[in-house]
Amino acid sequence: MNDEHKIIQQVYAAKEDVQAADALIRAYLPFIKAETAKFLKRPPVEGHDDELSIAMMAFHEAIGGYSRARGAFLKYAALLIKSRLIDYNRRERRHSHVVSLDTPAGETDTTLGETLADEKNHQEETAERDATRREILELTRQMEEFGVSLSDVADNCPRQQRTLNACRRVLRYAQETPQLLEELLQTKRLPMAQLTAGSGVERKTLERHRKYLVALLLIYTNGYEIIRGHLKQVMKNLSADTPGYQNQGKEW
Secondary structure (H helix, E strand, O other), X not given: OOHHHHHHHHHHHHHHOHHHHHHHHHHOHHHHHHHHHXXXXXXXXXXXXXXXXXXXXXXXXXXXXXXXXXXXXXXXXHHHHHHHHHHHHHHHHHHOOOOOOOOEOOOOXXXXXXXXXXXXXXXXXXXXXXXXXXXXXXXXXXHHOOOXXXXXXXXXXXXXXXXHHHHHHXXXXXXXXXXXXXXXXXXXXXXXXXXXXXXXXXXXXXXXXXXXXXXXXHHOOOOOHHHHHHHHHHHHHHHHHOOOOOOHHHHO
């Protein structure tokens, strides 16, 4: 039994057993600390850094939310830990300023509030860029296993409303059929016959946009929360600006 298969068995057992979940968290505490250290840019200190507790809770959340369709468990857990730490960091920065924000920050007329806002925005932007870059690199690596690149996805993206609707139907059907997603990850091929039968989309449409659909299914099944959020915002803007696209952003 390889290590990844063993981890998956442990995760599924931990879903039903609190003690097993606690044991799994203890066993992977070095991994959790390492992911927290990547975020803090230093080793976390137990009992001092709240980020470590957030990461442990995110790991527990990953246990509950994991399925084989999401790919390797530790990669999924790492993405979730990163996402929760970013959320925590934003909340803390929002509520950490006690000094009056109208206090002058120095010899200039700039107030402390403006200075803190600039620093906060810069730090948040940097953290978001780093997190987004990591997601893109991981997605790029995973797509390479399917023979798909980011430029392939851009070239293969549907241009017509009717085709976009068809791709959404494929995505919805795939999300409702976990065994299909497991087959996708195992074989590194789109199960064309099942997708056609289950979604009602013509096979020629699937074949024409195969590379786009591979990327879409991976994005929606492997914890790429930042990329998914960006995609939803793009579709929301499209629905507002394009006749006939009303409410479609919600479905992505």
